[in-house]
Every structure is written in structure tokens, then in C-alpha cells.
Amino acid sequence: MLLEEEAMDWKVSTWNVNSLKARQEQVLKYLELRKPAVLALQETKLRDEAFPQLPFQTLGYHILHAGGPGRNGVAILSQEPAEEWLRGFPGQEDPQAPERLLAAKIHGIWILAVYIPNGSPVGSDYFLYKLEFIYRLREFLEARFSPEVPLLLCGDFNVAPEPIDVFDPELLAGHICFHERERSALKVLADWGLYDALRAKHPETPGLFSWWDYQFGAFKANRGMRLDHIWVTKPLLNHLRDCYIDREPRGWKRPSDHAPVVAVFELPD
DNA sequence: ATGCCTAGCTCCGCTAGA
Secondary structure, eight states, rough: HHHHHEEEEEEEEEEOSSOHHHHHHHHHHHHHOOSSOOOOOOOOOGGGGGGHHHHHHHHHHHEEEEOOSSSOEEEEEEESSOSEEESSSSTTOSSSSTEEEEEEEEEEEEEEEOOOOOOSSSHHHHHHHHHHHHHHHHHHHHHHHOOOOOOOOEOOOOOOOGGGBBBBBBHTTSSTTHHHHHHHHHHHHHTOOOOEEEEEEHHTOOOOSEEEESTTTTTTTTOEOOOEEEEHHHHTTTTTEEOOOOGGGGGSOOOOOOOOOOEEEOOOO
8 A cells, every 4th residue: 555655656748740730729628627737748839939938837737848949949848847858959950950859858758759751652751761760760869869768769760660550461461550661670779678658558459549530530430550659678568467458549539640649657646 | 531741942833851
């Protein structure tokens, strides 16, 4: 009993909202309903000065945002303030990385929130940029962090890791977000010492997707892909209670095309 | 078939998303 009282539930959620301007009311509703300790957002599509801080602060969240004009934009909202934070790949010239990668130390745990480039079409310069981005992320982890300490990498990876993670692996073979080269890049990233939280808890369950096309009634038919992930180091995996995809917001009116992915940890208070 | 994908941006169509 004493042990239970000393442990706390720590919920981390990641959600590609496809414009925070268009989705502000839904994100506020989500925070009120689910009350995650941390919510990572991708595709805010906002400049830093345009982030609507007040309604989120009113709900008790601290805000870190790494945005820019038009596309991209990542944020970390947290009930506890960040002790340290950084954006982009430090020391690198890439103009997009500071809108796609944000890291924050919260409750003593480094949380890396990422929006990996889409990379379409396959074989283009942009496709190579996507692969390179994933390899640079691995180098960044090597240079700056250790797999021996609790760390969480989450966000829109824009890659479905395995055939079980897409609705039709034969149809989608070689397509963007399920191409062999993307999947092998993701394996190199994982080999640093990261575990897929969802598959740690639900290794064989098919049909677990986090993105569905707006077209073709894809959500209703569950024709989707698992592109959004929460990966953790071994020390944090030991505290993982569950990981799941929260499909409800995908069914709301005027939704994002992605659904939140959630991990719940039992941590010492 | 009542029904079309949805953002931003600078227009009133285009590009990107995945």
C-alpha cells in the first residue's frame, strides 16, 4: 500500500494536430479530458510569436514551441516546467531542423519531440533528406545522451516500422512511409537503445494505426498506418504500464488526420 | 450518394501532407 502511494502515474501523449490554429479547441478539449503530464505536438504550423499561450497556461501547462512560417512546428506542453531544453540539431545549418526537433528535460527525464520529414516522393532529394534526418537523429542521441538513463523519443516519425503497422503491406510496399530504406533507417535509430512502447505492450495486435487519410473513408474502414510513436530507453521501459492509440479525437468534427499516441508510466514520486 | 481531403498562403488556385 505504501509503495502504491509513493508511485505516481505519468502520462505522456504525442499528437500531430495538422495546424494548431485549426485545432486549438480540440487540443484544449483533449487536455481537459485526458490531463496528460506532457503533450508533444507536431505540425503546429505557427510562428513562435503566434502560439496561443494563454488558454494553455490557463489549463496549467508550460509551453515550449519550435515553429516557423507555414509548415512544420513542434511543441512540448507540460504540467511541470522544463529544467532544460534545446531545439534542432545543435551546431548544424539545417534550417528545417529547428522547426522539427525539440528536446526538454521534464521531471528529470529527457523528452525528445520530433516531426520527421514526410519525404515524398520516394527517391527525391526530399526523400534523401528524410533518411539523413533519421541518421542525424541517431548521431545526436549518441553525442548527447545515454541509453542507460530514462529518455523518451516521441512524435510523428512518418514511418510505419513493420508490415503489421499498415493496413495493406503488399499494396503499400515501396510507398512513402513504408519504404524499405525508411524502415531500415528507423532500425538504426532504434539500435541506439530505444524500445517501441506500443509494441512492448501489444506485440502482436494488428490494426493499431495513428494516421488515416482524409479521403476514401479511410478512418471508418481503419485503412491507416502507424506513423506516430513513443520510444523509450530500457530504464524507462521498466516503468511503462501501458501504451495505446487514443482514436477518439480522430472521430471528432474537423479532425486532424492523426490520433494521439499515449504512454503511461509508474514513476517514483 | 446530400457529401467533397485539408491545411497555409496569397489569392480566387497552388503546394504539401502521407
